[in-house]
Amino acid sequence: xxxxxxxxxxxxxxxxxxxxxxxxxxxxxxxxxxxxxxxxxxxxxxxxxxxxxxxxxxxxxxxxxxxxxxxxxxxxxxxxxxxxxxxxxxxxxxxxxxxxxxxxxxxxxxxxxxxxxxxxxxxxxxxxxxxxxxxxxxxxxxxxxxxxxxxxxxxxxxxxxxxxxxxxxxxxxxxxxxxxxxxxxxxxxxxxxxxxxxxxxxxxxxxxxxxxxxxxxxxxxxxxxxxxxxxxxxxxxxxxxxxxxxxxxxxxxxxxxxxxxxxxxxxxxxxxxxxxxxxxxxxxxxxxxxxxxxxxxxxxxxxxxxxxxxxxxxxxxxxxxxxxxxxxxxxxxxxxxxxxxxxxxxxxxxxxxxxxxxxxxxxxxxxxxxxxxxxxxxxxxxxxxxxxxxxxxxxxxxxxxxxxxxxxxxxxxxxxxxxxxxxxxxxxxxxxxxxxxxxxxxxxxxxxxxxxxxxxxxxxxxxxxxxxxxxxxxxxxxxxxxxxxxxxxxxxxxxxxxxxxxxxxxxxxxxxxxxxxxxxxxxxxxxxxxx
Numbered sequence: 031x032x033x034x035x036x037x038x039x040x041x042x043x044x045x046x047x048x049x050x051x052x053x054x055x056x057x058x059x060x061x062x063x064x065x066x067x068x069x070x071x072x073x074x075x076x077x078x079x080x081x082x083x084x085x086x087x088x089x090x091x092x093x094x095x096x097x098x099x100x101x102x103x104x105x106x107x108x109x110x111x112x113x114x115x116x117x118x119x120x121x122x123x124x125x126x127x128x129x130x131x132x133x134x135x136x137x138x139x140x141x142x143x144x145x146x147x148x149x150x151x152x153x154x155x156x157x158x159x160x161x162x163x164x165x166x167x168x169x170x171x172x173x174x175x176x177x178x179x180x181x182x183x184x185x186x187x188x189x190x191x192x193x194x195x196x197x198x199x200x201x202x203x204x205x206x207x208x209x210x211x212x213x214x215x216x217x218x219x220x221x222x223x224x225x226x227x228x229x230x231x232x233x234x235x236x237x238x239x240x241x242x243x244x245x246x247x248x249x250x251x252x253x254x255x256x257x258x259x260x261x262x263x264x265x266x267x268x269x270x271x272x273x274x275x276x277x278x279x280x281x282x283x284x285x286x287x288x289x290x291x292x293x294x295x296x297x298x299x300x301x302x303x304x305x306x307x308x309x310x311x312x313x314x315x316x317x318x319x320x321x322x323x324x325x326x327x328x329x330x331x332x333x334x335x336x337x338x339x340x341x342x343x344x345x346x347x348x349x350x351x352x353x354x355x356x357x358x359x360x361x362x363x364x365x366x367x368x369x370x371x372x373x374x375x376x377x378x379x380x381x382x383x384x385x386x387x388x389x390x391x392x393x394x395x396x397x398x399x400x401x402x403x404x405x406x407x408x409x410x411x412x413x414x415x416x417x418x419x420x421x422x423x424x425x426x427x428x429x430x431x432x433x434x435x436x437x438x439x440x441x442x443x444x445x446x447x448x449x450x451x452x453x454x455x456x457x458x459x460x461x462x463x464x465x466x467x468x469x470x471x472x473x474x475x476x477x478x479x480x481x482x483x484x485x486x487x488x489x490x491x492x493x494x495x496x497x498x499x500x501x502x503x504x505x506x507x508x509x510x511x512x513x514x515x516x517x518x519x520x521x522x523x524x525x526x527x528x529x530x531x532x533x534x535x536x537x538x539x540x541x542x543x544x545x546x547x548x549x550x551x552x553x554x555x556x557x558x559x560x561x
Contacts, residue, residue, distance in 0.1 A: 068156055078153035099147035106140025125179050135172045138165035221322035228315055243322050245291040260289045276305040277313050298327035413454040420446055427462040434470050440479035448485040448493050451561055457537040464530035469499035498556040504549040
């Protein structure tokens with residue numbers, strides 16, 4: 031039989047089959063017999079003609095149908111293999127079972143098209159119906175499964191979302207890389223490196239800077255590391271004790287130690303570390319830093335040595351000053367005593383004049399030694415501070431000078447924003463006495479004297495005691511660097527000795543304070559004592 035050409039008697043053949051079928055259905059069997067007959071003749075073709083023999087098929091029409099079915103079958107069979115390959119290579123694909131269900135669905139769909147093309151020669155309509163039934167069931171399951179995952183699939187990020195996230199992640203990674211580089215460079219430049227040791231097992235992780243401090247290659251096997259290889263003597267004892275306390279008692283440490291590097295150099299380091307515990311309170315890690323402080327430690331040791339030497343020299347100088355002051359005062363006192371025993375009436379005029387000059391020199395020498403002794407006593411003596419009411423101390427000093435103030439028609443204003451301070455009483459009385467005395471002594475005769483005493487808090491919240499006057503003032507451009515010097519005077523007065531401001535500055539600085547001055551000739555002066 032030639033299937034390349036239409037069969038001219040195909041209508042008659044198909045009609046004969048139809049008559050036989052009508053005759054068979056006239057004696058219709060029960061449903062059970064129909065099912066039994068269906069499966070017993072599943073692959074039988076005796077009851078059906080080939081499709082070529084049923085209908086009027088032209089070559090073009092028939093082969094167009096066959097080629098279309100075969101093309102669909104080929105595509106349906108190729109797609110599942112590609113999906114299976116994708117699922118096997120991408121283990122992270124979402125909903126992998128759906129992929130497998132679709133593989134079965136597509137294979138069965140393709141199989142129906144393959145059978146449909148084969149029916150042109152092999153009319154296994156019963157087998158075709160069974161395959162279509164199975165395909166229908168798988169299709170329904172596929173639709174149901176797809177319906178179940180649609181809400182989840184909708185929430186899956188799109189490619190655009192993933193690209194955006196990847197871009198953001200790339201930016202974060204770039205920033206982290208830049209930060210890591212800066213951190214690494216900062217550690218390298220500052221010679222600070224981090225380390226971590228996992229317990230048990232002593233698995234160690236060091237940063238490159240730690241290797242540099244210990245002068246070790248970066249590929250050194252740290253499993254062979256021993257504390258005793260680099261720490262020595264008392265340093266080894268301290269380092270080992272720190273590790274034991276951290277592991278057994280969960281104690282942090284921060285020690286300055288010396289190590290002997292792999293190249294034999296002795297280097298000062300700062301070792302800081304702490305234990306890391308698990309949820310049960312067991313120490314599972316130690317982590318910390320090593321800092322190369324050799325340069326700073328060497329400078330510190332040199333500075334301490336220099337400070338010890340300076341302290342020793344100052345002590346020797348102080349002892350020498352005390353001895354010198356004591357001995358000179360003895361000689362000056364003896365000279366004054368001898369001078370008092372001389373009867374001036376028995377001296378001639380020349381000797382009498384010379385003796386008067388010697389007496390004046392002796393008195394001046396005694397005054398100088400007394401002033402020097404007072405300055406030394408202030409620097410050497412520690413006087414305890416006490417809480418003082420400033421107004422009481424100011425009133426006490428003003429009472430002393432009340433007659434002088436009245437005589438000069440002086441006006442005194444007192445404004446105390448701060449009422450109490452902690453300061454030695456004897457020093458505060460001396461300071462106020464000297465400042466008020468100088469204001470009276472160096473008053474401007476052309477204007478009434480005005481003295482302004484006040485206390486307040488400056489911008490640094492320090493207590494300031496200020497005493498201002500409208501007296502003669504001082505040219506600070508000429509005398510600013512020597513205004514508090516001993517025996518420095520700035521006005522032509524016989525009673526000016528240049529001692530008061532020197533003692534004020536000495537007393538203020540002995541208590542950790544400082545003194546400042548603002549002054550203009552003809553305008554007046556303001557002394558600010560920062561307590």
